[in-house]
Amino acid sequence: MRTDIQLADVQFAATQGLNHLRLKASYSLDRPLGKPDKVSVIITDACAARCTMCDIWKLQAHNELDVDEWKRVLDDLRAWLGPFFIVISGGEPFQKRGMFDILAHCRDIGIKTKMSTNGMYLTPSACDRIREVGPDFLSISIDTLNREVHDRCRGVPLYDRCVEAVVNLRRDPRIVLGVASIIMEETYADMAATAEWALGLGVDRVLFQPLYPTFATDEGMDPAWFERNPHWPRDPDAVHDALEAVRELKRAGKAVWNPDEHLVAMQHYFREPSSHPRPDECMVRYSTFNIGPRGDVNFCYTVDDLVGNVRTTHPRRIWESAHAQDVRDKMKPCKAPCLLNCYRSRSLRDQVAMFKLFFDRQGF
């Protein structure tokens, strides 16, 4: 664990702390007084897995930003936001041509990277490259400790490669490692066991994600989608108890990253997905900046109103535009029951915990 504080650590904490206060003011005055504190990128639609709860693999990757375009966008973001975290997802981000060049550029200019992966491309040589250029935080999707169940849900055998990669990467104490698991019919009974198993492998945190309507489909337009979705857990009492076991682990100090109120909200969600109480007010319109593979920007993937495009417009101009404010006004009454982790506002407590983890492991 590090004890020496560097200038970069102070700069990162000061920039984030100041923006947190500005965002609070944005929320209460309903005006964009701060800058986004969640910048997320869908770097590609390409994916060679065959998951049964996500149809992104059926999309055709086309007209996506190339490495040079991404480097320019990243430079613009860095100049506007100061040092910040970027979340990179997909599709499968390691299928993006030039992904390691993009990661190296982030590291060169002082952007911290977090990436979600299905693990397919985490060969030993890819792990070596990750140690050199990042991501600084790698979240590997493993839905359950049961190999056969995980590989069945993912449609291709990925479990062994994921486990080997965790063991390989854990030899480097600096990288922050996570496991992300979807709560569904096939996995919920083993949730607590999966968390303990993953933490035993050496990951820094586990995060649970409740099943959502199949990604890249319009299944969610149907209010009764869950009745037809084969992954939807059929016994809400049993899910409730399984989530209680996870809450118990968290109380015992295990690194379950979902806030307790999120786990409680999930207990309601699995009983009545359309009307569970939101754990917090939705503020994505002031906190979030999502960039798609072709540069399109939105504040929320569900409302998905186009705010602008980074291919043609500087991110700051998009954020501060009159059109962005129109979109925000339109989103304001939205009461959708959002439990996706990427939709949650980050509390100061979450941010301090994240800061501490990175400070201990690698600094900024």
Ligand SMILES: C[S@@+](CC[C@H](N)C(=O)[O-])C[C@H]1O[C@@H](n2cnc3c(N)ncnc32)[C@H](O)[C@@H]1O
């Ligand atoms: C869309 S994937 C992209 C990154 C990468 N391909 C992966 O699977 O980790 C991002 C996250 O969404 C999760 N996910 C996929 N389908 C889901 C669904 N229907 N409900 C909830 N989470 C889902 C994945 O397990 C993964 O952790």
Ligand code: SF4
């Ligand atoms: S969840 Fe990830 S791995 Fe599975 S199809 Fe979707 S993008 Fe691909």
Ligand code: SF4
């Ligand atoms: S769908 Fe969810 S995240 Fe999006 S605006 Fe509505 S409440 Fe917010």
